Amino acid sequence: xxxxxxxxxxxxxxxxxxxxxxxxxxxxxxxxxxxxxxxxxxxxxxxxxxxxxxxxxxxxxxxxxxxxxxxxxxxxxxxxxxxxxxxxxxxxxxxxxxxxxxxxxxxxxxxxxxxxxxxxxxxxxxxxxxxxxxxxxxxxxxxxxxxxxxxxxxxxxxxxxxxxxxxxxxxxxxxxxxxxxxxxxxxxxxxxxxxxxxxxxxxxxxxxxxxxxxxxxxxxxxxxxxxxxxxxxxxxxxxxxxxxxxxxxxxxxxxxxxxxxxxxxxxxxxxxxxxxxxxxxxxxxxxxxxxxxxxxxxxxxxxxxxxxxxxxxxxxxxxxxxxxxxxxxxxxxxxxxxxxxxxxxxxxxxxxxxxxxxxxxxxxxxxxxxxxxxxxxxxxxxxxxxxxxxxxxxxxxxxxxxxxxxxxxxxxxxxxxxxxxxxxxxxxxxxxxxxxxxxxxxxxxxxxxxxxxxxxxxxxxxxxxxxxxxxxxxxxxxxxxxxxxxxxxxxxxxxxxxxxxxxxxxxxxxxxxxxxxxxxxxxxxxxxxxxxxxxxxxxxxxxxxxxxxxxxxxxxxxxxxxxxxxxxxxxxxxxxxxxxxxxxxxxxxxxxxxxxxxxxxxxxxxxxxxxxxxxxxxxxxxxxxxxxxxxxxxxxxxxxxxxxxxxxxxxxxxxxxxxxxxxxxxxxxxxxxxxxxxxxxxxxxxxxxxxxxxxxxxxxxxxxxxxxxxxxxxxxxxxxxxxxxxxxxxxxxxxxxxxxxxxxxxxxxxxx
Numbered sequence: 001x002x003x004x005x006x007x008x009x010x011x012x013x014x015x016x017x018x019x020x021x022x023x024x025x026x027x028x029x030x031x032x033x034x035x036x037x038x039x040x041x042x043x044x045x046x047x048x049x050x051x052x053x054x055x056x057x058x059x060x061x062x063x064x065x066x067x068x069x070x071x072x073x074x075x076x077x078x079x080x081x082x083x084x085x086x087x088x089x090x091x092x093x094x095x096x097x098x099x100x101x102x103x104x105x106x107x108x109x110x111x112x113x114x115x116x117x118x119x120x121x122x123x124x125x126x127x128x129x130x131x132x133x134x135x136x137x138x139x140x141x142x143x144x145x146x147x148x149x150x151x152x153x154x155x156x157x158x159x160x161x162x163x164x165x166x167x168x169x170x171x172x173x174x175x176x177x178x179x180x181x182x183x184x185x186x187x188x189x190x191x192x193x194x195x196x197x198x199x200x201x202x203x204x205x206x207x208x209x210x211x212x213x214x215x216x217x218x219x220x221x222x223x224x225x226x227x228x229x230x231x232x233x234x235x236x237x238x239x240x241x242x243x244x245x246x247x248x249x250x251x252x253x254x255x256x257x258x259x260x261x262x263x264x265x266x267x268x269x270x271x272x273x274x275x276x277x278x279x280x281x282x283x284x285x286x287x288x289x290x291x292x293x294x295x296x297x298x299x300x301x302x303x304x305x306x307x308x309x310x311x312x313x314x315x316x317x318x319x320x321x322x323x324x325x326x327x328x329x330x331x332x333x334x335x336x337x338x339x340x341x342x343x344x345x346x347x348x349x350x351x352x353x354x355x356x357x358x359x360x361x362x363x364x365x366x367x368x369x370x371x372x373x374x375x376x377x378x379x380x381x382x383x384x385x386x387x388x389x390x391x392x393x394x395x396x397x398x399x400x401x402x403x404x405x406x407x408x409x410x411x412x413x414x415x416x417x418x419x420x421x422x423x424x425x426x427x428x429x430x431x432x433x434x435x436x437x438x439x440x441x442x443x444x445x446x447x448x449x450x451x452x453x454x455x456x457x458x459x460x461x462x463x464x465x466x467x468x469x470x471x472x473x474x475x476x477x478x479x480x481x482x483x484x485x486x487x488x489x490x491x492x493x494x495x496x497x498x499x500x501x502x503x504x505x506x507x508x509x510x511x512x513x514x515x516x517x518x519x520x521x522x523x524x525x526x527x528x529x530x531x532x533x534x535x536x537x538x539x540x541x542x543x544x545x546x547x548x549x550x551x552x553x554x555x556x557x558x559x560x561x562x563x564x565x566x567x568x569x570x571x572x573x574x575x576x577x578x579x580x581x582x583x584x585x586x587x588x589x590x591x592x593x594x595x596x597x598x599x600x601x602x603x604x605x606x607x608x609x610x611x612x613x614x615x616x617x618x619x620x621x622x623x624x625x626x627x628x629x630x631x632x633x634x635x636x637x638x639x640x641x642x643x644x645x646x647x648x649x650x651x652x653x654x655x656x657x658x659x660x661x662x663x664x665x666x667x668x669x670x671x672x673x674x675x676x677x678x679x680x681x682x683x684x685x686x687x688x689x690x691x692x693x694x695x696x697x698x699x700x701x702x703x704x705x706x707x708x709x710x711x712x713x714x715x716x717x718x719x720x721x722x723x724x725x726x727x728x729x730x731x732x733x734x735x736x737x738x739x740x741x742x743x744x745x746x747x748x749x750x751x752x
């Protein structure tokens with residue numbers, strides 16, 4: 001009975017937790033709706049004293065586009081739209097919660113979303129059409145090294161990717177979103193551009209592999225097999241584009257069936273490798289079957305050959321073979337590319353990706369061993385048989401040849417679909433962040449949230465590479481783009497690890513900053529060894545885009561690791577200054593500039609602007625410049641104004657000195673004199689303090705001195721009046737100064 005009581009208590013607790021979650025969601029939606037209504041308040045309401053309605057933070061471009069798309073991440077900004085159109089708070093909450101339940105049904109998990117997507121990309125065209133070629137060229141020993149090296153690179157990258165993914169919310173954009181939010185917009189934008197191109201080129205690789213099989217099975221329809229591949233590839237790519245426009249949910253459901261076909265094909269080959277010589281039909285001379293274990297064929301395939309291929313200008317070696325194989329390992333990003341469609345990206349991405357890497361590595365090594373045992377590398381005077389020349393030799397070993405053919409078609413189509421779906425979403429994310437102005441064209445989506453224009457861009461890039469028509473040329477090109485992306489993911493994790501940022505707290509702890517650094521350096525080194533020309537071109541393209549974004553200085557603040565480390569270094573350097581004493585040779589003039597606060601009063605900026613520009617001419621003393629102003633009034637009156645202006649200005653004296661080499665400080669005081677004293681005492685930190693006060697030069701000292709003298713003669717304590725014989729101008733001046741003192745709260749108050 002005690003156990004039953006405890007069970008009932010647990011059930012009650014679970015029910016209470018579910019009710020609390022629903023109530024919390026409802027409160028969030030009500031609050032979001034009220035925020036929208038508050039943000040759209042009329043100018044009259046804002047004038048009543050609510051400063052936040054005037055100068056509150058605005059939604060960025062990404063959140064604006066989130067409201068237009070329902071196939072990406074679900075966040076509070078989307079739900080705010082329910083209350084922005086005049087609906088009541090309760091209705092907004094009900095509709096938002098209903099919409100939340102509907103959208104949760106579209107999300108995918110670690111296995112059906114990440115694991116399957118990664119595995120289908122890994123078990124792609126390379127496994128069926130080029131694994132035997134690599135075994136024949138590089139030998140079994142080098143093939144094992146290639147597979148393990150690719151596994152090491154992808155595992156180190158996945159560890160870094162998992163650390164970044166579990167450190168916060170991951171939205172649509174995959175690798176681009178991770179890198180841009182970690183290393184900043186310049187690096188993130190350049191990597192996102194390269195990654196989108198790489199995925200688009202990957203579509204062409206899978207299509208070329210599919211068409212190679214078609215040409216060998218159906219026969220040529222033109223005099224040139226390359227032209228046949230171009231013709232078939234163009235038609236197939238168009239069909240894939242139409243299929244992908246139906247939505248990602250439909251594609252993932254089909255991928256489950258494709259994975260079953262791949263498993264059947266792999267099993268068919270493994271069983272057939274233990275059959276009789278000659279393959280399933282007994283007519284294939286390049287198939288040894290089970291006899292390969294004992295007749296020396298395994299020993300013959302153990303060492304590398306690196307033969308020259310007729311009509312092929314490629315000089316094959318270890319790294320060239322690695323470049324051909326590595327696209328098979330690029331499927332690790334398939335889950336991250338659909339991060340916006342996952343239930344819990346921070347948990348699903350590392351779990352599903354690591355499981356896919358481990359499974360695929362084991363299977364690849366088993367397949368390479370069976371190929372080395374059951375197939376000869378080549379036959380004398382025959383350029384169409386053997387591991388090196390017969391790209392579909394796995395079908396000859398299989399129990400039933402159509403199993404392998406169906407596997408090739410399933411692998412190539414699934415990988416092409418996944419890449420064709422992922423690339424447009426990266427382009428869309430890049431355009432929504434507005435880092436490259438020319439990408440705004442691709443930010444438009446249809447009613448279902450599909451980026452049609454981005455699909456067309458990926459289609460054009462893939463179509464151009466299909467016209468190359470040679471898989472061994474396209475594969476190393478893809479390797480360059482993906483290795484560059486993986487390098488930046490590892491460097492992003494390393495930068496966060498050494499940034500000393502309190503915001504870097506990944507729940508995935510099975511990583512290290514040195515493993516991240518090793519993964520990044522390994523990717524860059526392999527790029528240079530595979531093809532230095534391709535590597536240099538990729539680096540130049542990334543560098544141009546980086547400099548373009550850095551030059552434009554997009555108005556985004558994503559809290560990059562560079563900013564966090566810069567703050568830590570600045571604090572550390574400020575503390576180290578105490579180790580150095582003052583000396584005349586090290587003196588640097590640092591200016592405290594007392595000027596008006598013209599943030600909102602832009603009609604009288606000329607005087608302040610002149611003072612700012614003059615002080616900037618003195619900056620070559622390499623000291624600190626601080627523009628400062630005093631707000632007359634009480635602290636309670638201006639606390640909201642100061643906090644909002646500080647967030648808005650981000651340390652600059654705006655709008656007059658934006659992006660200038662100076663700081664901005666502001667204090668609240670009852671009078672100018674006390675405010676200036678506060679600034680002189682408190683401005684600066686440590687030894688980085690101002691030592692020179694700069695004031696605007698008064699051009700009417702004589703006139704004002706005369707006015708003050710007359711005013712002192714006219715002013716009397718409270719209750720007395722001004723002399724009736726005084727000049728009218730003096731009376732007006734005295735009254736104006738008295739009113740100003742009364743409003744500002746400074747000095748003695750007089751009555752006239």
